[in-house]
Amino acid sequence: MENLLAHRSIRVYKNKPVDQQLINEILEAGIRASNTGNMQVYSIVISTLPELIERLAPCHFNQPASKAPVQLTFCVDFNRFTKWCKQRKAEPSYDNFLAFFTGATDALLAAQNVCIAAESKGLGICYLGTTVYNAEKIIEILELPTGVVPIVTLVMGYPDEQPGLTDRLPLEAVVHNETYHDYSEDAINRLYAEKESSSLTKELLEINKKETLAQIFTDNRYSKKLFVDVSRTYLEVLKKQGFMNQ
């Protein structure tokens, strides 16, 4: 519990490798996460070779965390399960969107278990959501076959920074009792007030020369062009890797 509450993403790591035995212990805890029908339809590609990390870094826009010594690319994987079915006189039909989403769900639950196990062992972690943005290039570098799609990268290593806790919206902003209760204009103002008045927000507004924090999201960080482009390319990747036959 204390570990969960103390989570910080770490973006700068010591130049110190992580012992293979420790990585395995962490992964053993990772794969204990719940998964759909115990099919385990995901794979984890661990990359630690410097030349491989260097090739992957541009896929993550060379952000500082992309230089971490251990990189785990979590993938939907129906390749292994489908091969098993075919070798066992069974007819698999996992080339559709539900198969993709099932694998993605399982992979993400395992990823979060890995994150918590790693932190409990004194390692730092950071998720790279950019995996989805440049999935095609990652597929090429990691040699992912049909039936396999990368969905998120979790990097880890020994922390070389001690960032503070990031803010969260108050619990009532994300929780609904019994059924969904839509937000009034007043409720939005109230729930975002603390975030908007923080010193971090003031700093961001100055750096980005924007009037509101929301504009930093819509204009700079998560623009329409980015979201439309990635939506299209990622759906193309799902098709190419064999997950859009429904």
Next chain:
Amino acid sequence: MENLLAHRSIRVYKNKPVDQQLINEILEAGIRASNTGNMQVYSIVISTLPELIERLAPCHFNQPASKAPVQLTFCVDFNRFTKWCKQRKAEPSYDNFLAFFTGATDALLAAQNVCIAAESKGLGICYLGTTVYNAEKIIEILELPTGVVPIVTLVMGYPDEQPGLTDRLPLEAVVHNETYHDYSEDAINRLYAEKESSSLTKELLEINKKETLAQIFTDNRYSKKLFVDVSRTYLEVLKKQGFMNQ
């Protein structure tokens, strides 16, 4: 770490409510999970009213776990974020597939944190993947507006059973070193050998009158008809809730 390794899904619960204060503590730990750009684009609907649980149960095929006293439906939620943007002179464009997948990723990482927090407090949990199968009905019951899609349900309560640990494939089956290494016929045979020779598998083969375990998946549990039907209906739901404009 020990908690992660000891995880079991609990499907039968005591008829004992869970204290609201404890639920809140668990959720506070849940929302500390990493999320994309700290947008927190998800919502959690907590249902505990018996009449609501009764209405939701058929969406989960009335499986035993669907009777649990606390039901958390995790949803992608760009409704709140979009409303905030509009109130702040920003132009949001989160009506596309990347928005959906971003919210789903954040929601699933939070869900797994909730799971771990709940187990550390002596509660049992079970994921219901059926949320995706009957998303449209759940949207109606929980009154989810445009921009909100249910992706998974996590039920919890005080355990009234003590199931054994379920098996997992050996770690080497799901982990790839540096790049992906495809599976030979021999590798598949070796990696699935333990699972296939278990007493649970023998029991399942007898009950289902099947020759191989794989056939139980392809013919009974996760059939082509189910996967194609749900792929189509869930993509329709994504469209209807406003996530397919790219």
